[in-house]
Amino acid sequence: MxxxxxxxxxxxxxxxGCGDCMTACAQxxxxxxxxxxxxxxxxxxxxxxxxxxxxALCRQCADPxxxxxxxxxxxxxxxTSGVIGWDATKCxxxxxxxxxxxxAGIALxxxxxxxxxxxxCDGNPACVPACPHGALKHITTANIYNEVGDWEDxxxxxxxxxxxxxxxxxxxxxxxxxxxxxxxxxxxGCVPGMGSVGFNGxxxxxxxxxxxxxxxxxxxLAGIKRQYKRVGRDVQALAIAGDGxxxxxxxQSLSGAAERGEQMLFxxxxxxxxxxxxxxxxxxxxxxxxxxxxxxxxxxxxKTQDAKNLPLIMVNHRCAYVATASxxxxxxxxxxxxxxxxxxxxxxxxxxxxxxxxxxxxxPSNLNMEVARKAxxxxxxxxWEYTPQDGLxxxxxxxxxxxxxxxxxxxxxxRHLTPEQVEHIQKKVVENQKFVERMTEHxxxx
Amino acid sequence: MDRxxxxxxxxxxxxxxxxxxxxxxxxxHDAEGPITVVTRDAHLPYSPTVLPYVVSGKSAPERIFxxxxxxxxxxxxxxxxxxxxxxxxxxxxxxxxxxxxxxxYEKLLLATGASxxxxxxxxxxxxxxxxxxxxxxxxxxxxxxxESKQAVVLGAGLVGMHAAENLVKAGASVTIVExxxxxxxxxxxxxxxxxxxxxxRDAGAKIMTGSRVVRLEPTAAGAKLTLENGTTLEADLLLVxxxxxxxxxxxxxxxxxxxxxxxxxxxxxxTAENVWAAGDCAQARGFFTGTKVMNxxxxxxxxxxxxxxxxxxxxxxxxxxxxxxxxxxxxxxGRHAISVGSSTVxxxxxxxxxxxxxxxxxxxxxxxxxxxxxxxxxxNEFFDGGVMAQLILRRTDLTPLRSRxxxxxxxxxxxxxxxxxx
Numbered sequence: 001m002x003x004x005x006x007x008x009x010x011x012x013x014x015x016x017g018c019g020d021c022m023t024a025c026a027q028x029x030x031x032x033x034x035x036x037x038x039x040x041x042x043x044x045x046x047x048x049x050x051x052x053x054x055x056a057l058c059r060q061c062a063d064p065x066x067x068x069x070x071x072x073x074x075x076x077x078x079x080t081s082g083v084i085g086w087d088a089t090k091c092x093x094x095x096x097x098x099x100x101x102x103x104a105g106i107a108l109x110x111x112x113x114x115x116x117x118x119x120x121c122d123g124n125p126a127c128v129p130a131c132p133h134g135a136l137k138h139i140t141t142a143n144i145y146n147e148v149g150d151w152e153d154x155x156x157x158x159x160x161x162x163x164x165x166x167x168x169x170x171x172x173x174x175x176x177x178x179x180x181x182x183x184x185x186x187x188x189g190c191v192p193g194m195g196s197v198g199f200n201g202x203x204x205x206x207x208x209x210x211x212x213x214x215x216x217x218x219x220x221l222a223g224i225k226r227q228y229k230r231v232g233r234d235v236q237a238l239a240i241a242g243d244g245x246x247x248x249x250x251x252q253s254l255s256g257a258a259e260r261g262e263q264m265l266f267x268x269x270x271x272x273x274x275x276x277x278x279x280x281x282x283x284x285x286x287x288x289x290x291x292x293x294x295x296x297x298x299x300x301x302x303k304t305q306d307a308k309n310l311p312l313i314m315v316n317h318r319c320a321y322v323a324t325a326s327x328x329x330x331x332x333x334x335x336x337x338x339x340x341x342x343x344x345x346x347x348x349x350x351x352x353x354x355x356x357x358x359x360x361x362x363x364p365s366n367l368n369m370e371v372a373r374k375a376x377x378x379x380x381x382x383x384w385e386y387t388p389q390d391g392l393x394x395x396x397x398x399x400x401x402x403x404x405x406x407x408x409x410x411x412x413x414x415r416h417l418t419p420e421q422v423e424h425i426q427k428k429v430v431e432n433q434k435f436v437e438r439m440t441e442h443x444x445x446x
Numbered sequence: 447m448d449r450x451x452x453x454x455x456x457x458x459x460x461x462x463x464x465x466x467x468x469x470x471x472x473x474x475h476d477a478e479g480p481i482t483v484v485t486r487d488a489h490l491p492y493s494p495t496v497l498p499y500v501v502s503g504k505s506a507p508e509r510i511f512x513x514x515x516x517x518x519x520x521x522x523x524x525x526x527x528x529x530x531x532x533x534x535x536x537x538x539x540x541x542x543x544x545x546x547x548x549x550x551y552e553k554l555l556l557a558t559g560a561s562x563x564x565x566x567x568x569x570x571x572x573x574x575x576x577x578x579x580x581x582x583x584x585x586x587x588x589x590x591x592x593e594s595k596q597a598v599v600l601g602a603g604l605v606g607m608h609a610a611e612n613l614v615k616a617g618a619s620v621t622i623v624e625x626x627x628x629x630x631x632x633x634x635x636x637x638x639x640x641x642x643x644x645x646x647r648d649a650g651a652k653i654m655t656g657s658r659v660v661r662l663e664p665t666a667a668g669a670k671l672t673l674e675n676g677t678t679l680e681a682d683l684l685l686v687x688x689x690x691x692x693x694x695x696x697x698x699x700x701x702x703x704x705x706x707x708x709x710x711x712x713x714x715x716x717t718a719e720n721v722w723a724a725g726d727c728a729q730a731r732g733f734f735t736g737t738k739v740m741n742x743x744x745x746x747x748x749x750x751x752x753x754x755x756x757x758x759x760x761x762x763x764x765x766x767x768x769x770x771x772x773x774x775x776x777x778x779x780g781r782h783a784i785s786v787g788s789s790t791v792x793x794x795x796x797x798x799x800x801x802x803x804x805x806x807x808x809x810x811x812x813x814x815x816x817x818x819x820x821x822x823x824x825x826n827e828f829f830d831g832g833v834m835a836q837l838i839l840r841r842t843d844l845t846p847l848r849s850r851x852x853x854x855x856x857x858x859x860x861x862x863x864x865x866x867x868x
Contacts (some may be wrong), residue, residue, distance in 0.1 A: 043861045054864035056830075065832070068467060068748045071493030072505060073512050090509055095775040096781060099831030100745055102868065104860045108828040113780065147628040 164365025362412025
């Protein structure tokens with residue numbers, strides 16, 4: 001199996017050209033403040049109406065041209081870190097690498113007469129924390145791939161999801177993480193629809209899976225978990241339910257299990273509707289959204305009510321652990337999965353994953369992650385976690401959110417919105433944010 | 447001796463940059479097909495470009511190898527040193543090797559590189575002289591330089607100039623004899639060449655440009671050279687560095703068409719079926735002329751090797767070769783010179799130069815009539831050669847940015863390219 005690598009990402013929209021990254025690099029790498037010697041170079045585009053900034057930095061290419069044109073074997077890509085390393089004892093200062101690189105990622109340091117390039121400071125790049133605007137990020141999500149890739153995939157190789165659906169990702173990752181000693185409950189919804197309950201007498205998972213009713217998922221799983229406990233087996237009880245099955249008709253059993261502190265992990269895949277049965281509205285469907293039961297016509301303009309905030313309701317059950325997550329932020333999701341699994345050993349853990357639906361939300365199948373990311377970047381959804389001990393806090397705070405229209409425009413289900421409806425949604429976003437923020441403040445006080 | 451004839455899927459003749467890139471490209475698409483590499487060299491792969499640094503002592507000879515045995519084992523490549531291609535029978539997919547064996551191939555890459563071109567000077571075969579193309583040449587020359595008091599270098603190309611600098615630094619009295627009117631012609635213009643010449647003169651070297659050697663005779667110490675104008679020079683070390691010629695003697699009677707080099711199309715295929723060529727032995731399309739030219743430089747060898755390997759493996763991702771763009775870098779006495787693109791000024795084009803006497807920074811940029819860059823040359827003026835090459839290859843119109851670009855090609859080049867890449 002190949003390896004994935006960490007990378008330094010640059011968001012020009014957030015860069016104001018302050019140059020702090022260059023100073024940090026020069027200090028770390030040359031012990032001077034000479035930003036000309038920095039291995040990361042930011043260039044302001046002169047004369048542009050809106051001042052924008054460009055970047056020259058080694059991209060640690062998978063297929064590095066600097067390495068292929070080096071006559072001295074002085075450059076090599078490290079198979080473990082992915083970093084292209086420079087060997088001073090082999091380099092002949094011929095500068096051919098600078099001719100090979102189309103990104104200006106390796107250049108002459110005139111003070112030394114040698115070439116210099118980014119080595120990511122051994123995986124802890126000095127430039128990234130120096131950026132006051134979050135324009136530089138060290139993306140380490142690759143570690144998940146490297147680590148998780150070796151774990152057993154407990155789902156059938158083929159499954160029947162819609163093209164571009166991220167639920168497969170969620171199911172495979174979650175099952176890999178919880179491991180084989182698991183009993184899985186998947187009530188009616190997309191997850192069984194995609195094949196978790198299997199075909200022709202075989203299950204779609206390599207762990208025992210059952211198909212409760214929408215109404216009794218948490219109750220049945222609680223009973224099964226108690227029976228295993230009684231016979232002395234430590235089994236992870238896991239439910240993967242849709243938002244309809246959890247927030248509407250399944251809510252009483254969910255609420256009851258949470259109130260009793262049943263030892264299980266209840267994961268909700270929130271695609272904001274009954275997508276599996278033909279895209280009907282649920283109580284998690286947001287205001288204004290088109291669904292087959294909140295149509296758009298001469299008088300109707302989509303859903304007229306706001307969405308129920310199910311995870312906040314779960315917080316009010318004082319569960320052992322409650323969190324919201326998004327597949328656009330896998331490291332965050334994994335972190336929460338770990339905590340939820342640990343919490344479910346002693347009590348009720350609830351993980352609410354926002355899951356864009358390519359088919360029901362009407363966006364191109366290649367944009368699922370982008371839509372999921374935009375939801376977070378606009379504060380349309382917020383990523384946080386709660387424990388009774390530490391209260392509630394944001395895990396991916398967005399202090400400077402994009403306008404909610406950036407999110408709404410990414411999909412077809414909001415295409416019909418009037419300016420008034422958009423204004424309503426934007427106000428709700430702000431209101432929701434303030435509401436959750438107040439809860440975090442309370443946590444600090446408590 | 448009768449031997450069983452070896453069969454291989456991919457036969458690669460040669461073991462330097464073009465060959466190594468072809469191996470990578472083949473393995474990207476075909477993980478299993480047997481690859482055999484046959485080379486005239488006795489060593490693991492290395493670059494001819496590193497050899498001047500072996501001569502100077504900067505590179506340890508045992509540390510210049512670009513691949514090791516483990517690489518060949520992991521990639522399922524049979525590496526056969528001391529097995530130069532001797533004759534090619536393209537009609538029956540068979541290569542005859544210098545070690546007497548034959549190999550039957552399905553696809554053949556000729557990446558045999560070049561050898562020193564020895565000028566037909568009367569008496570040249572009566573004297574002993576050095577050349578610099580192989581590691582063995584470099585080791586011999588390195589030993590000789592340590593002993594030399596009075597050296598003559600024939601030819602002021604980059605190989606000759608590198609060796610001359612090494613000789614000067616080793617304390618020898620050095621004379622460089624060059625037929626054309628300036629040093630490093632073909633790489634750098636007159637202004638740059640004058641700067642290079644001055645650096646050599648300052649270091650004590652004698653430069654004789656516009657001089658032709660008409661006779662060579664052996665002497666007790668080494669050789670005596672007679673120039674066209676009657677001047678004579680004594681040398682205890684003579685280095686012939688008057689250029690290279692493609693290695694392609696094995697083509698005789700093979701039916702593979704060749705002119706200055708082996709003629710190839712934009713997928714590096716020769717005129718013969720199942721035979722490709724890449725690197726210093728190939729004559730491929732030039733970016734500026736559209737005609738087939740020799741562009742015997744390292745970066746181009748890697749690009750050609752890549753195209754050839756992809757074509758040989760049937761990789762559907764293969765793209766036509768964009769044409770060779772000259773790219774050279776040269777380090778002399780702690781200074782550097784970079785040349786990217788053509789030094790010919792196109793019809794209606796414009797040349798912009800600047801020179802700062804205090805810093806010794808020299809820059810020359812050539813623009814075509816339509817505003818795109820066709821060549822850029824600098825001495826002590828660093829810019830990203832790779833970015834410049836992209837601006838040329840992409841035919842980027844620099845008209846709106848020209849004055850800023852000439853003032854600071856490093857910053858403005860990066861600015862343009864990072865927008866393009868986003």
